[in-house]
Amino acid sequence: xxxxxxxxxxxxxxxxxxxxxxxxxxxxxxxxxxxxxxxxxxxxxxxxxxxxxxxxxxxxxxxxxxxxxxxxxxxxxxxxxxxxxxxxxxxxxxxxxxxxxxxxxxxxxxxxxxxxxxxxxxxxxxxxxxxxxxxxxxxxxxxxxxxxxxxxxxxxxxxxxxxxxxxxxxxxxxxxxxxxxxxxxxxxxxxxxxxxxxxxxxxxxxxxxxxxxxxxxxxxxxxxxxxxxxxxxxxxxxxxxxxxxxxxxxxxxxxxxxxxxxxx
Amino acid sequence: xxxxxxxxxxxxxxxxxxxxxxxxxxxxxxxxxxxxxxxxxxxxxxxxxxxxxxxxxxxxxxxxxxxxxxxxxxxxxxxxxxxxxxxxxxxxxxxxxxxxxxxxxxxxxxxxxxxxxxxxxxxxxxxxxxxxxxxxxxxxxxxxxxxxxxxxxxxxxxxxxxxxxxxxxxxxxxxxxxxxxxxxxxxxxxxxxxxxxxxxxxxxxxxxxxxxxxxxxxxxxxxxxxxxxxxxxxxxxxxxxxxxxxxxxxxxxxxxxxxxxxxxxxxxxxxxxxxxxxxxxxxxxxxxxxxxxxxxxxxxxxxxxxxxxxxxxxxxxxxxxxxxxxxxxxxxxxxxxxxxxxxxxxxxxxxxxxxxxxxxxxxxxxxxxxxxxxxxxxxxxxxxxxxxxxxxxxxxxxxxxxxxxxxxxxxxxxxxxxxxxxxxxxxxxxxxxxxxxxxxxxxxxxxxxxxxxxxxxxxxxxxxxxxxxxxxxxxx
Numbered sequence: 001x002x003x004x005x006x007x008x009x010x011x012x013x014x015x016x017x018x019x020x021x022x023x024x025x026x027x028x029x030x031x032x033x034x035x036x037x038x039x040x041x042x043x044x045x046x047x048x049x050x051x052x053x054x055x056x057x058x059x060x061x062x063x064x065x066x067x068x069x070x071x072x073x074x075x076x077x078x079x080x081x082x083x084x085x086x087x088x089x090x091x092x093x094x095x096x097x098x099x100x101x102x103x104x105x106x107x108x109x110x111x112x113x114x115x116x117x118x119x120x121x122x123x124x125x126x127x128x129x130x131x132x133x134x135x136x137x138x139x140x141x142x143x144x145x146x147x148x149x150x151x152x153x154x155x156x157x158x159x160x161x162x163x164x165x166x167x168x169x170x171x172x173x174x175x176x177x178x179x180x181x182x183x184x185x186x187x188x189x190x191x192x193x194x195x196x197x198x199x200x201x202x203x204x205x206x207x208x209x210x211x212x213x214x215x216x217x218x219x220x221x222x223x224x225x226x227x228x229x230x231x232x233x234x235x236x237x238x239x240x241x242x243x244x245x246x247x248x249x250x251x252x253x254x255x256x257x258x259x260x261x262x263x264x
Numbered sequence: 265x266x267x268x269x270x271x272x273x274x275x276x277x278x279x280x281x282x283x284x285x286x287x288x289x290x291x292x293x294x295x296x297x298x299x300x301x302x303x304x305x306x307x308x309x310x311x312x313x314x315x316x317x318x319x320x321x322x323x324x325x326x327x328x329x330x331x332x333x334x335x336x337x338x339x340x341x342x343x344x345x346x347x348x349x350x351x352x353x354x355x356x357x358x359x360x361x362x363x364x365x366x367x368x369x370x371x372x373x374x375x376x377x378x379x380x381x382x383x384x385x386x387x388x389x390x391x392x393x394x395x396x397x398x399x400x401x402x403x404x405x406x407x408x409x410x411x412x413x414x415x416x417x418x419x420x421x422x423x424x425x426x427x428x429x430x431x432x433x434x435x436x437x438x439x440x441x442x443x444x445x446x447x448x449x450x451x452x453x454x455x456x457x458x459x460x461x462x463x464x465x466x467x468x469x470x471x472x473x474x475x476x477x478x479x480x481x482x483x484x485x486x487x488x489x490x491x492x493x494x495x496x497x498x499x500x501x502x503x504x505x506x507x508x509x510x511x512x513x514x515x516x517x518x519x520x521x522x523x524x525x526x527x528x529x530x531x532x533x534x535x536x537x538x539x540x541x542x543x544x545x546x547x548x549x550x551x552x553x554x555x556x557x558x559x560x561x562x563x564x565x566x567x568x569x570x571x572x573x574x575x576x577x578x579x580x581x582x583x584x585x586x587x588x589x590x591x592x593x594x595x596x597x598x599x600x601x602x603x604x605x606x607x608x609x610x611x612x613x614x615x616x617x618x619x620x621x622x623x624x625x626x627x628x629x630x631x632x633x634x635x636x637x638x639x640x641x642x643x644x645x646x647x648x649x650x651x652x653x654x655x656x657x658x659x660x661x662x663x664x665x666x667x668x669x670x671x672x673x674x675x676x677x678x679x680x681x682x683x684x685x686x687x688x689x690x691x692x693x694x695x696x697x698x699x700x701x702x703x704x705x706x707x708x709x710x711x712x713x714x715x716x717x718x719x720x721x722x723x724x725x726x727x728x729x730x731x732x733x734x735x736x737x738x739x740x
Binding site for chain 1 (some may be wrong): 352419424425426487488489491493497616648649651652654655676677679680681683684685686722
């Protein structure tokens, strides 16, 4: 925290955390803040909700999951922010969209009442809720990320919506245990540029420090591209062993072992 | 009695008899309390057993449900009722699914219970799981139904909160059941308003309870709070919040607001090991004062619910207050043990709201730094999914503890959560007994070791402490 006093802050926004917060996805924001504190990076975290203006310039965007009703409540507001978010996604702003947020970051989502909510089209995917939501995909997930170097991703899924990827979309991970996007094609989530969409709670970033660092690094690179004063020594520090990544790695390994054992 | 009638009685008594055998054997082999398995066996033989039990009890039944406070509130209501009737049946061991009602009947009455009602005045209090209440209330038609609160808990099992809330309202709108004579509802929780509304519309006597004392308002700096929405879609606004999403609320666009509570706590003093509460009843000018021997604001809500339920049952609050002041606690909830001169206190917490209230009570009521053992298990009764720890306010512990130890089958997730909150965990291991010993060693004789644990951890720790100190396990 000492060396960073002259370096500009990393800019993080968490969208609709007070509405889409049923599934502890605020843990992702807490993990980003804890990692930043450990690395001595200053972060400005803005909690952006319905009716709030987006800041001019952002490095990392977080959004979590919610129930049908809550998704309906944010959908129109998110559409109004859609163009800015799409531009950010195209210019390598880092993003993590989980569950309900992931569905709305795609082309759209038909919920259990049959209402179709338009998405903001950051990801090429469409989500639907078959069977009026009677069938839910619930349980532990183990998947292998298609992003180089991330390896196994652990988490917990609980969703009635099913997501189908378009032709241009790359799945974030391949399912080893669990259901994933739709329970059929073994895909889990989606990724593009510096943006990841996923169904995984847990929360996902505390339990997968390699994904946390991937997003964090891309957020820093984005800040450096905007702001030449940013101290790049942080990037070197990230590869060093840290208390947080050690604890996270330990938790991830135990979850991998336990879930695989229970599966047998 | 017709042939069918005799057949039914025989089948019922056979079911109870075999259930009793199952209870006996499971206790011999010490498979937990055996409280669930006896109900399971009996229900297998007589699928309509709950309806039969309801008949035997002549519908003298009170159901208590909600995310937090079921066991504590049910226990208070039972103790109040015991001062008025000959016998109160309850599932006090906390087995709160449909079979738990049957198990309670079996362990209390056994064979021939059908004849007991002629000799005694019976009543019953059952705590009922949130997801089970619609189906069980349509089978047993309770006279009084108590709704405490609703927040997220075990989403892996219940799905979404909204579907629970609407299933409760639907169960009161069902044509196929006898509606309760009395509804008791927490007026401060906006998620329960549609129940109050349904009660008024269906002309069910509806008793509401709530708080009115700004001195115990919730510090609103915690950013993990839910926003709540009215049925019209607009946001709920708060004048003040007391516990979780309970407070003095109103809709920001339509005219729906917190109903004026019939049982209102107007003054609350929270102290180290008790609370002093003043209560005002609707239509009465005088206030009633009482001392509650449990800590925390959530315990005050339980007391208000119990007084309201007893009032609905015909017992005046003045009479209830006498019982509550001398009421005994519930196993594993703020239960104290003395282990080799060290005081140990167990706190049950199994969802974000419950944990937040326990942590708030611990940090507000203790000036000295806390000796803390936190336990997180992921058994079926705890919830397989432990994501919820990220919705709880561990950050509140910052600077408030002497030492912090983590344990349970998900100790690694718990200590990671503490680390993210900036807390220092002195030791973390999945073996609960070794972490209990480690924590006891570090607790000085003048201090209290506070253990905050999920359900199965509580059972395990309580059994161990009970054997060390000679306190009986819960099913004896």
